[in-house]
Amino acid sequence: MKKRFLQVENLAQRFPIAGRNKSLTVFEDISFGIERGEFVCIIGHSGCGKSTIMNALSGLDAPTEGVVIMDGKEVSGPSLDRGVVFQNYSLLPWLSALDNIIFGVRARWPKWSRQKIREHSHEYLHMVGLQEVEHRKPGQLSGGMRQRVSIARAFATQPKLLLLDEPFGALDALTRGVIQDELVSICASTAQTVFMITHDVDEAILLADRILLMSNGPEAVIAEDVVVDLPRPRKRGTVINQPGYYSLRNHLLDFLVNRSEAARTATTSAAPAIINPIREASGGPLPHAVNA
Template sequence: MSFLKIEALAKRYGNDGPPVFENIHFGIERGEFVCILGHSGCGKTTILNVLAGLDEASAGHVFMDGREVKGPSLDRGVVFQSHALMPWMTTLANVEFGVRSRWPEWKRERVAAHATKYLEMVGLAHALHKKPAELSGGMKQRVGIARAFAIEPKMLLLDEPFGALDALTRGTIQDELLFIVQATHQTVFMITHDVDEAILLADKILLMSNGPQAKIAEIVEVTMPRSRTRASIHHDPQYYRIRNHLVDFLVERSKLYAGDAVQGHDPKNPPVVRPGLVTDDAPAPNPEPITA
């Protein structure tokens, strides 16, 4: 069994309407970084909330590390688009709060040292004693990321954590996230609307059809080396093949999978696509980011 296993997940609001999504099947291996892409309304955030134990599915099961997910747990760290910091606490105290929740038996000095280590990893060693009102939006989000990593969860769940940030800040935090994930071998499930962000960060990208009755239509493997960076990714011909495949799905194919429109589609085994490995010449680069 995969480290995270989702079986026949479905969500319905009310008794009469169609399900937001249904027959959601996929797995995530330990240490894998998985992004999910799809148009608004397909249920991406609801899926993440079910994985976090913050919402209940109408049908199906979620298993993590061999145990069924039933409610919230410190084994799963969550970072939302909103930083959700406690405004009366300093940067350090916000992270220490999570650390004490995880290890209540630790001495104060050990808690402070552990929290400081993760704040240093996200470049906030100089802001340990500042309160959220004194921080920029990007700095607040770094605190949220440090707090999530500091509890050393088995899995990290990210709900568009960079969506409200400007492009330069977003890029900087992406680099920091990559550094921490690679240093800690963290398992990550992330929602994003940014195609370039998904290619940069993910090992696999789940593509969801449009809702209602949304499904996992394809699983795209990012075949570029894991050592890719924002500076180097555009020089790899695979990048444009993968990007074009994702954009084409979001613009054209995602609506074809609505309901049961595609004949022969097996929701239990969505096709795995490796668009970067094709041998034809890559199309001309398009430097403008495209979001869904």
């Protein structure tokens, strides 16, 4: 079996139930891989364990079973090789926008000079269009601006893997769209490897190379590995006009609305089925299961 840049093998997470001699299985038999430079989204209903999987990838939590291997090394704890952007911004409120980025860059490269750290940090703040508010503290910024600072800080540390936990979930639709476009542009220029949790089907189609679909929890599994077979670069205003867009979108919505519950018991292999709805709609091969 081919080993990818990130390899998740037979992951399971179980929590003891107080006062009872049994445990709750959040998910089990989770196996998938991510290639270097690939953007992968994971979608599923609340309670299926998406954030718990991300915690295992980041090293913030240890799985009950299984292993996460990144770049040939087992993930056994937090590392600056993995950057995380949370939904709630996670900025230091007493530091300016620029200083929040400097804080991360200094931790990543402690031997750099102050000037180099500042120039590097300013470059990434400029990348997200916030150079004019660099001296403002988080409390003086809008929600969208704060999330841009969080994204800039994560990219500035140049992690091998960027983990995004519903980073746009608290933003209004217009602001979310603007930052999505920025993320598309930055990922295209940096070839960043990304794993992202989202509940937004349209967001996943815009951003991802593949979308992992989780069955309902508890005892959730990754039921399908859906290929987003749409050309890049993608733009929000035009991606809906791409041939096959609605075949892909309808497949994702059908899974979430009609098939996510039954998929929990229907999936018999740790390797999810590889699905290409666009190819199938045009008369391509049927879904098939392969090793992750």
